Amino acid sequence: MAHGFELVREQRIPELNTNARLYRHNKTGAQLLSMENDDTNKCFGINFFTPPTSSNGIAHIMEHSVLCGSRKYPLKEPFVELIKSSVNTFLNAITFADKTCYPVASQNVQDLYNLIDVYMDAVLYPRITPQTLEQEGWHYELESEADPLIFKGVVFNEMKGNYSSPDSMLSTYSQVSLFPDTHYGVDAGGDPKVIPDLTYAEFKAFHETYYHPSNALIFFYGDDDADKRLQLMDGYLSEFEARPVSAIAERQAHFDAPKHLTYSYDAGAEDHGDDAKKSLITLNWLLTETTDTQTNLGLQILAYLLTGTPASPLRKALLDSELGESLAGGGVDDQLRQMTFSTGLKGIATEDADRVEKLILDTLAQLADRGIEADMIEAALNTVEFRLRENNTGRFPRGLSLMLNTLTTWLYQGDPIAPIAFEAPLSAIKAEANQQYFEKLIRTYLLDNPHRTTVLLTPDATLRQREEQAERARLDQVGGGLTHEERLQIIHETEALKRAQETPDSPEALATLPTLTLADLDKKDQIIPIAVHTAHDSRVVYHDLFTNGIVYFDLGFDLHTLPQRYLPFVELFSRALLEIGTHSEDSVKLSQRIGRKTGGITTSVFNALNPKTGQAESWLFLRSKGTVAQVDDLLAILQDILNDVRFDDQAFFKQIVLQEKADAESGLIPSGHQVANRRLRARFNEADWANEQMSGVNYLFFLRELVETVDNAWSTVHEALEAMRQTLLNRKTMLANVTLDAANWKTVERQLDGFLAAQPISEAGRTEWQPEYVTVNEGLTIPAQVNYVAKGANLYAADYHMHGSQMVILNYLRTTWLWEKVRVQGGAYGGFATFSKNSGVFAYLSYRDPNLAATLDIYDATGRFLRDLQLSESELTRSIIGTIGQIDNYLLPDAKGYVSLTNYLLGETDADRQKIRDEVLATTAEHFKAFGEVLDQVAARGVVTVVGSADDITAANASHADLLQLVKVL
Numbered sequence: 001m002a003h004g005f006e007l008v009r010e011q012r013i014p015e016l017n018t019n020a021r022l023y024r025h026n027k028t029g030a031q032l033l034s035m036e037n038d039d040t041n042k043c044f045g046i047n048f049f050t051p052p053t054s055s056n057g058i059a060h061i062m063e064h065s066v067l068c069g070s071r072k073y074p075l076k077e078p079f080v081e082l083i084k085s086s087v088n089t090f091l092n093a094i095t096f097a098d099k100t101c102y103p104v105a106s107q108n109v110q111d112l113y114n115l116i117d118v119y120m121d122a123v124l125y126p127r128i129t130p131q132t133l134e135q136e137g138w139h140y141e142l143e144s145e146a147d148p149l150i151f152k153g154v155v156f157n158e159m160k161g162n163y164s165s166p167d168s169m170l171s172t173y174s175q176v177s178l179f180p181d182t183h184y185g186v187d188a189g190g191d192p193k194v195i196p197d198l199t200y201a202e203f204k205a206f207h208e209t210y211y212h213p214s215n216a217l218i219f220f221y222g223d224d225d226a227d228k229r230l231q232l233m234d235g236y237l238s239e240f241e242a243r244p245v246s247a248i249a250e251r252q253a254h255f256d257a258p259k260h261l262t263y264s265y266d267a268g269a270e271d272h273g274d275d276a277k278k279s280l281i282t283l284n285w286l287l288t289e290t291t292d293t294q295t296n297l298g299l300q301i302l303a304y305l306l307t308g309t310p311a312s313p314l315r316k317a318l319l320d321s322e323l324g325e326s327l328a329g330g331g332v333d334d335q336l337r338q339m340t341f342s343t344g345l346k347g348i349a350t351e352d353a354d355r356v357e358k359l360i361l362d363t364l365a366q367l368a369d370r371g372i373e374a375d376m377i378e379a380a381l382n383t384v385e386f387r388l389r390e391n392n393t394g395r396f397p398r399g400l401s402l403m404l405n406t407l408t409t410w411l412y413q414g415d416p417i418a419p420i421a422f423e424a425p426l427s428a429i430k431a432e433a434n435q436q437y438f439e440k441l442i443r444t445y446l447l448d449n450p451h452r453t454t455v456l457l458t459p460d461a462t463l464r465q466r467e468e469q470a471e472r473a474r475l476d477q478v479g480g481g482l483t484h485e486e487r488l489q490i491i492h493e494t495e496a497l498k499r500a501q502e503t504p505d506s507p508e509a510l511a512t513l514p515t516l517t518l519a520d521l522d523k524k525d526q527i528i529p530i531a532v533h534t535a536h537d538s539r540v541v542y543h544d545l546f547t548n549g550i551v552y553f554d555l556g557f558d559l560h561t562l563p564q565r566y567l568p569f570v571e572l573f574s575r576a577l578l579e580i581g582t583h584s585e586d587s588v589k590l591s592q593r594i595g596r597k598t599g600g601i602t603t604s605v606f607n608a609l610n611p612k613t614g615q616a617e618s619w620l621f622l623r624s625k626g627t628v629a630q631v632d633d634l635l636a637i638l639q640d641i642l643n644d645v646r647f648d649d650q651a652f653f654k655q656i657v658l659q660e661k662a663d664a665e666s667g668l669i670p671s672g673h674q675v676a677n678r679r680l681r682a683r684f685n686e687a688d689w690a691n692e693q694m695s696g697v698n699y700l701f702f703l704r705e706l707v708e709t710v711d712n713a714w715s716t717v718h719e720a721l722e723a724m725r726q727t728l729l730n731r732k733t734m735l736a737n738v739t740l741d742a743a744n745w746k747t748v749e750r751q752l753d754g755f756l757a758a759q760p761i762s763e764a765g766r767t768e769w770q771p772e773y774v775t776v777n778e779g780l781t782i783p784a785q786v787n788y789v790a791k792g793a794n795l796y797a798a799d800y801h802m803h804g805s806q807m808v809i810l811n812y813l814r815t816t817w818l819w820e821k822v823r824v825q826g827g828a829y830g831g832f833a834t835f836s837k838n839s840g841v842f843a844y845l846s847y848r849d850p851n852l853a854a855t856l857d858i859y860d861a862t863g864r865f866l867r868d869l870q871l872s873e874s875e876l877t878r879s880i881i882g883t884i885g886q887i888d889n890y891l892l893p894d895a896k897g898y899v900s901l902t903n904y905l906l907g908e909t910d911a912d913r914q915k916i917r918d919e920v921l922a923t924t925a926e927h928f929k930a931f932g933e934v935l936d937q938v939a940a941r942g943v944v945t946v947v948g949s950a951d952d953i954t955a956a957n958a959s960h961a962d963l964l965q966l967v968k969v970l
Helices: 059-063 079-085 111-124 132-137 154-162 167-178 199-208 225-236 292-305 313-320 348-369 374-390 398-410 424-447 463-480 484-502 506-511 564-579 587-597 628-642 650-666 671-681 688-695 697-712 714-728 742-757 805-815 817-827 853-860 864-868 873-887 892-905 910-921 926-942 951-958
Strands: 004-013 017-024 031-036 040-048 088-091 100-105 139-141 151-153 216-222 259-266 279-289 325-331 337-350 451-461 529-534 538-544 550-556 598-608 617-626 733-742 778-781 788-794 830-836 841-847 943-948 965-966
Touching: 004 337, 004 926, 017 132, 017 598, 017 864, 031 348, 031 398, 031 617, 040 111, 040 225, 040 398, 040 587, 059 132, 059 154, 059 199, 059 688, 079 088, 079 111, 079 805, 079 873, 088 111, 100 111, 100 348, 100 398, 132 139, 132 199, 139 484, 139 598, 139 910, 151 154, 151 463, 154 167, 154 484, 167 279, 167 325, 167 337, 199 926, 216 225, 216 279, 216 337, 216 398, 259 463, 279 424, 292 313, 292 325, 292 337, 292 374, 292 424, 292 817, 313 337, 313 348, 313 529, 325 463, 325 550, 325 650, 337 348, 337 506, 337 650, 337 778, 348 451, 374 424, 424 550, 484 817, 484 853, 506 550, 506 873, 529 742, 538 742, 538 892, 550 628, 550 742, 550 892, 564 587, 564 617, 564 628, 564 650, 564 688, 587 628, 598 628, 598 688, 598 892, 617 628, 617 688, 617 892, 628 742, 628 864, 650 697, 650 714, 671 688, 671 778, 671 788, 671 830, 671 841, 688 697, 697 714, 733 742, 733 892, 778 951, 788 853, 805 817, 805 830, 805 873, 805 926, 817 830, 817 853, 817 864, 841 926, 853 864, 853 951, 853 965, 864 926, 943 951
Parallel strands: 031 216, 259 451, 538 733, 778 943, 778 965
Antiparallel strands: 004 017, 017 031, 040 100, 040 216, 088 100, 139 151, 279 337, 279 451, 325 337, 529 538, 550 617, 550 733, 598 617, 788 841, 788 943, 830 841
């Protein structure tokens, strides 16, 4: 026994280069999984089983609330102070349908210990007062007796945004439909119609029941001291005694027959005729329990086989049918006790629902009876195996990804190591793959499984109006039943909450928070190796980094060689390269070949202003990867894609257009802040304008017109695609970017040389574009109950010169002024500020915001806030530390190579980055005050873009003298 923990089992996991030890805390029964390896991105998480009993959002609101001050850290929001002052690589909390996770990560071990200390005190000893519930959950707000009663609260408004998104609603209804008799049959995030039913007594009891060490699953990962982990945890846990916690997830009994359910969503006040294709549908199945790890992995591979690629047979059948525009459903979900599978279509006619259901079932029956193509199985197995071995989780820490995987069994009294030790189940599946293994899964878990639901979501032009009327009637009923004294009490509580929100933490409270010092920070910027040379007229950029035998190869095409009329085609062109097929291989065979012979090929577009030239860098990249042994195959595939793609396939190209349109429309509400930000920035420079043409609102408008053009004037579309290929496929304007260790580079360089030599060459120059910039403030209307409010300006045009201190100031603004005014007091889910050092564009943004004009007023007062700010030395130091953490964010090798490439394209040197770092470290309070003067220019000269409800935009125009010009988007 060590530090109060008993070792339950130990296992070496060679595929992860990790030693795993599972412990049980003797005094409390808390379980701890310690994963020891050489990853410097150290991770910790404490997780609790938290089953909701209704859709009142109790688990979600608790997740927000425990981070709002604790016994040891009596601040309003220690979580926000950590964001401001930590060098963390991850810091958040996540609510799932049956669990709540509190994960953190850092490359600095002392920083990790600081984060752990705050999180452990937060979850075990939170100050969850009635005001905490009011702020984070919901409350009645009343400022005077004459005002109408309203609801406010962060989660309340967050979930209003969620229930404004058809895709989010479909996902919720699909899960709920499969679990009518369990806690999975409610919305753990919270339904805005039910959230106001949550009482403080119920809220408090929920924490007392589930946030106890006897219900805790604790996770460590990385290269920190393994013994110290146990010592740290025993210090927290030993204060508690063991007690029984009902931590058994309910098991849904299986249906005897499939069910059909129909719901509606807010489609906006517009006419939807019978032929309008605005409905969404999913077929959903309840599968096996997650603790069956081989079947779990097998079902995930099956889902990839069925819908994961353009060649996948179920995906292809659905899209080829022309019954809908894009795929719906989340595939396999293994984050519940019993797994689920969901698939379907969005953009269907309501009357075609039965046809979609029949098509899915018939396609599955054909696959089960006739078998799945061997090449498709090989491609899926290779792709999944490559992903498992590469373990590339992007910016999300690898350790936390593994933690979430362990919880798929651990939470349900299963073996937490089984789902991450993938070698044995993968080998077993590969051995059975060509013996009808996947066909049997289809038959057992889909075709012969009566526990199936069909969920249809239909448009309703009056739904939001009815819901708003119902909410108003509910509030009026409550208000009408209040006595004079009760109304005064609500006014008093409203005022008290606002006073608490506006009262800053005391210096004494802030001093309790553990933090690093400036001496703990690296003074030198991290340098990524880069070498540049020319081969056959193409630039070759190389990064000598250890990649564990994987080649990361980006092939770039200079978009500034294209006439600007082709810019809206770029995303479609790039998808067609990979999906439409060649003259020798159709789309299915090409997709299978990519899956069998590589680690994957994707596309990305890069648009940014080069501050040294004042010109836009606009590039399309084919981003590919594979083992060193696969390089010949990978380059051969790229050669075929570029030189032999079939741009003449009208039907397939139309599918791509419809998918892009459907995805762009469905992203307007969940990503409204990004839509507003992109649209706002497009006013100021060529690079951001080009980005809007390729992926913004202009792109959506283009797609809607292009659907008709493909049908009625296909030759013009085909000619455009061919012209783009002929222009872009020119080794004089191409660029190759390779990330790989030096020993393997010697071999790969020769192979790349031959590939580049085979590419066409012609004279080409930079094409001048003539951007047409929007000059009015815009209100982009969407059917939503919340808004996304943006205001910004080009600071360089206001004679501001880039200085690293602005990064510190923005870090401070996001975590103080904007957080407190827009989120805490305003009730929005988020408030941000962004600045591009390349273009000089500064922008304020809000997310799922119940306000509009009031938020703009907050933006405009920011300059005064900075000028009047009395910034303490400790506050300044914390903001500097947090900013260095952002600069030094952990990157995997492929990301390092790509970041280094983009820096090179923008002319940014190591010396430039070191200068910024030096300025960050030397930031003073005077910089804050000076930047306040700069932000006054944004208040006076800034432009506004709002994505939101037409009613709110109209109201803002009434109060702010026709502030916004309305543009209908959806």
